Amino acid sequence: MDDQSDVEVLGRTELFRGAPLDLLAEVQRASFRKRFAAGEAIVRQGDPPATVYVVVVGRLRVTQTTLDGQQVIIRYLGPGEVVGYAALVDGDAHPGSVIAVDDCHLIGWSAAVVRDIMSRHSLIAINVARILGGRYLDMQVRLRELSTEKVERRIAHTILRLVEQAGRRTARGIEIAFPLSRQDLAEMSGTTLHTVSRTLSAWEERGIVDCGRRRVVVAKSQLLESIAEEQA
Amino acid sequence: MDDQSDVEVLGRTELFRGAPLDLLAEVQRASFRKRFAAGEAIVRQGDPPATVYVVVVGRLRVTQTTLDGQQVIIRYLGPGEVVGYAALVDGDAHPGSVIAVDDCHLIGWSAAVVRDIMSRHSLIAINVARILGGRYLDMQVRLRELSTEKVERRIAHTILRLVEQAGRRTARGIEIAFPLSRQDLAEMSGTTLHTVSRTLSAWEERGIVDCGRRRVVVAKSQLLESIAEEQA
DNA sequence: CGGCATCTTTGCGCTGGCGCAATAAACAAA
DNA sequence: TTTGTTTATTGCGCCAGCGCAAAGATGCCG
Structure with missing residues (x-):
């Protein structure tokens, strides 16, 4: 997995889709790779959001836990999807936890870097809006199912x-x-x-x-x- | 309600918060005002999203209806909030209906105009991301409540x-x-x-x-x- | 290969809250 | 005022699915 292939991978993520090659290269230079073993926590509920990742390979589970320990699964994340969206929209705490279900390979950035890229490239900010709009829609459907079925x-x-x-x-x-x-x-x-x-x-x-x-x-x-x- | 006061109102909406005055003025010139009586539909589920509104006064109910007529209320919208988000993130159909609960006064734009503004001003695109992130978060909490309480x-x-x-x-x-x-x-x-x-x-x-x-x-x-x- | 931890199955009894139905109250129109 | 419409209340019976508990299956690790 060299830098060049990372650029290709990034171009296929929901976050950087449509970006020109030079931007992808810039994004790649600011990134780091990280692996997590099955069962490891990538993000813990309540933590301040400092890092954003995209999934290269593997599957992650996003959960939200109540005070008395009950859990719900918000969603699963797979290749190309964003982990830690709170860092993109200045939330002050991660609303849920993210756990690796498989062995996972992620690419990450500090929140500040991605926020800077969003403000310099509206395309990326629009991608973020599209991502969150999609997740919001998913939740609407699930809420309706849960209420009526x-x-x-x-x-x-x-x-x-x-x-x-x-x-x-x-x-x-x-x-x-x-x-x-x-x-x-x-x-x-x-x-x-x-x-x-x-x-x-x-x-x-x-x-x-x-x-x-x-x-x-x-x-x-x-x-x-x-x-x-x-x-x- | 003259043009000048509309600019002030727009500056306080979640969509245009933080925008410089000249942008607000441009946005104002592209806008139209519209009133809806209590009970009127602003958006119908399944319609193609052609218009975006912000609420000036009044209260709106967003619902999603199943094939067999059961309904859930996704949220209520009040002053400063965006109506018809699907038009901002190229959804091809409104996922829910929006009904006026009160008599309402809205300011609107064609979807194309707002999308153009989003791509020319990353600030606005970021605002959209923030709005959708907030709504997504709300839904996570409600889903958890519905599942566990x-x-x-x-x-x-x-x-x-x-x-x-x-x-x-x-x-x-x-x-x-x-x-x-x-x-x-x-x-x-x-x-x-x-x-x-x-x-x-x-x-x-x-x-x-x-x-x-x-x-x-x-x-x-x-x-x-x-x-x-x-x-x- | 055996021991352990995790995950799954299934029986049983109970109850939260749904569904029905009938009445009552509030409001609007005329 | 009357009439009609929408909204709210409440009693009653029932059942889907929860909670408990105990046994069984599967896979991992030493």
């Missing part, structure tokens, strides 16, 4: 979204390409691991999914979609 | 947020300064109007709130806060 539908929607985001074709069907426990699914769907487990067991019986320990493979996505859309 | 706490949090956003001191306590039905509260808290009604009745008995038809006054905010924070 029953658990089974919510779990179905959650899995379909993950398939969209990180699905990998296999012999048995489409596999979600990172380790994903029942607890994780519960924290994304607003339910408990017990209910997720029961639901997946029922689906497995019908041949809709094929799961293992921290592994989910969707065999009949058509059926899953119909569960996600059914009324009542 | 029981109804009574959620309703308490919802009311406290509205008080924060649109509270007005009165003799009886702090009043939410726009008409707000039980149904509205239900659509913000992820429950039914029945449960909201029962909960408010119980609180009224304890003297915590004092409500009427589409009206909520918080008499003992301390007690309401303790309900919002209590464990279990």
Whole structure:
């Protein structure tokens, strides 16, 4: 992984998409690379945001934790996505934690550097707006699902979204390409691991999914979609 | 309301905050004023986003509706806030509808004009990023509440947020300064109007709130806060 | 290969809050 | 005032899904 290839990678991230080559080169010179092992924390909830990253390889989980230790998963981040957006919009604390699910390779900058680039290049500031607009939209949809749908539908929607985001074709069907426990699914769907487990067991019986320990493979996505859309 | 005072108003909006006077004047010249009566739709879900507004006076409700007619309230908008953000980040359809709750006075621009200003002035693009970052953050908090808290706490949090956003001191306590039905509260808290009604009745008995038809006054905010924070 | 930690499954009982339905109150129009 | 419309209240029964608990499966690491 040399500097030249980093420039190419940066040009494909949501943050620097569309930037001219000289800007990408400048951005590359100001960057550093960093690796995190599975389970390591990249960002801790409450910390002051000092660094911005983009994901090169690997998968990250963004969570928010309450005082009494309950967690929700805000989203997963994959290649090309931004980690630590709070540093881009002068938040004074990270609203959530980010943990590596896989072994990850990130490229990072100090917050000041990226903020400076944003103010000198409106294109980058516009990219940030687009990124946050997209995440805001995602949350609107999830909020609506959580408010109006029953658990089974919510779990179905959650899995379909993950398939969209990180699905990998296999012999048995489409596999979600990172380790994903029942607890994780519960924290994304607003339910408990017990209910997720029961639901997946029922689906497995019908041949809709094929799961293992921290592994989910969707065999009949058509059926899953119909569960996600059914009324009542 | 002459052009000069419009410039002052614009300088205080979240979208144009910090802009130099000449830019504000340019923005003002490209703008038009528009009024909406209570109940009128400013934006309809699914429409292509062609116009951006900022609120001068009045209150607006942003909702998202499912195919089968169920609604959730995404947020309320008040003076200084942006209406129709999708037009700023090239969404191809408005993700929700916006309805006037009061009689409203807005200032608007065609999407192309504001997008052009964003690309010529990174400050404005950065403001957009900040706005969307703030809304994204709000949604994270609400999603967490909806996932982890029981109804009574959620309703308490919802009311406290509205008080924060649109509270007005009165003799009886702090009043939410726009008409707000039980149904509205239900659509913000992820429950039914029945449960909201029962909960408010119980609180009224304890003297915590004092409500009427589409009206909520918080008499003992301390007690309401303790309900919002209590464990279990 | 065995021991340990983590993750998953499943039975059972309980309850928060939903859904229905009927009444009452507030407001607007005429 | 009457009439109609929208909004709010409240009783009652029910059930989806939570919480507990205990056993079972899987994979890791020494």
